[in-house]
Amino acid sequence: MERILDVAQFIFDEYKKQAGKTIDEMKLQKLLYFAQRESIAVTGEPLFEEQMEAWKYGPVSPEVRANLTEEGIYARTNEISPEAAYILRNVIQEYGALASWKLSEISHKESSWLNAREGLAPEEIGNRKLLLEDIIKDAEKVRPYDHIWDMYYDEFEDAGDIGL
Numbered sequence: 001m002e003r004i005l006d007v008a009q010f011i012f013d014e015y016k017k018q019a020g021k022t023i024d025e026m027k028l029q030k031l032l033y034f035a036q037r038e039s040i041a042v043t044g045e046p047l048f049e050e051q052m053e054a055w056k057y058g059p060v061s062p063e064v065r066a067n068l069t070e071e072g073i074y075a076r077t078n079e080i081s082p083e084a085a086y087i088l089r090n091v092i093q094e095y096g097a098l099a100s101w102k103l104s105e106i107s108h109k110e111s112s113w114l115n116a117r118e119g120l121a122p123e124e125i126g127n128r129k130l131l132l133e134d135i136i137k138d139a140e141k142v143r144p145y146d147h148i149w150d151m152y153y154d155e156f157e158d159a160g161d162i163g164l
Helices: 006-021 023-041 064-068 082-095 099-109 111-119 132-140
Strands: 051-054 059-060
Touching: 006 023, 006 064, 023 059, 023 064, 023 082, 023 099, 023 132, 051 064, 059 064, 059 099, 059 111, 099 111, 111 132
Parallel strands: none
Antiparallel strands: 051 059
């Protein structure tokens, strides 16, 4: 399992390679959530163990927020596994071109975010944790797409063909 700071740094670097510009914090935070959900959908396992919080604009990692600079993560980070990198590249391909506010709107439809926001006013920042059980339910609704092979994962005869 990866550390969320390592995942965030990978997304930060890979997004810059793919898009040619620096990712903004809101987009990074939303991609972290989608990466967690995608990992569960593809592998059945979470990508990282740290929990995200349901802030008013969508899922947020306070740890990433506290360590983010214009150059990436301030804290020491490590390389992630090839499997994690594979999933993250697909997440960036799937969601990276969308505007940050669009990603926020999408995250507001996720049951994990809705459940964590229950009882909060729309403008309350909030700091309740997104529950892994709820993210697992969100992941069940996802049909993961492999942008390298240009097909859905369930179209592969054997998931081993894609290196996972």
